[in-house]
Ligand code: PRP
């Protein structure tokens with residue numbers, strides 16, 4: 164399990180606590196998901212390669228490192244993963260973005276793929292799969308299998324809240340893939356929701372919760 168990175172920064176913990184609160188409004192929820200993505204990305208990008216380029220400071224010419232963003236691709240799992248993309252792009256603006264649409268069947272909790280649009284030459288890029296929630300692991304495992312079908316070799320998965328069941332399933336399936344977890348929760352309930360979790364992340368990002376107040 165040494166490819167699992169439990170992130171432990173107080174700022175990250177603080178923001179995830181506010182995210183969980185059922186009284187957090189949609190606009191704040193969305194902003195927090197973005198900020199959390201930045202903090203997690205900072206950790207997950209630690210091993211990105213750099214290339215030395217020549218620049219000129221006011222003093223002299225020098226070779227200094229840059230990240231080649233065109234070699235990086237963010238792939239959010241729709242819908243909730245979309246909330247993490249802007250934060251990631253703020254850090255690596257030249258990165259590419261692919262999209263994978265998946266929803267969990269309400270009865271079986273199995274993922275159903277409904278959309279897939281990936282950039283050309285994705286197979287040679289460093290791909291960061293994004294989804295705030297790792298519950299049973301079904302969606303992220305299917306997403307990785309799709310990426311592998313396209314020949315992608317370098318994949319990392321970044322989630323915000325994970326259940327132990329999902330972490331185990333994902334790591335059993337892909338022990339070679341680095342997994343970044345913002346918070347490890349207690350368990351899944353009988354509807355496969357994470358406890359204590361934050362509820363339905365997609366609904367909270369996009370304001371599609373039925374009992375939301377009009378001002379929320
Ligand atoms: C949520 C979440 C993950 C998935 C995690 O999506 O964003 O994609 O559930 O659960 P799993 O690990 O058990 O597969 P959901 O199916 O609710 O779709 P949505 O984002 O479109 O609401």
Ligand code: URA
Pocket residue numbers: 243296298355356357358360361362363364365
């Ligand atoms: N998807 C969510 O949005 N929340 C959960 O708790 C589990 C899956």
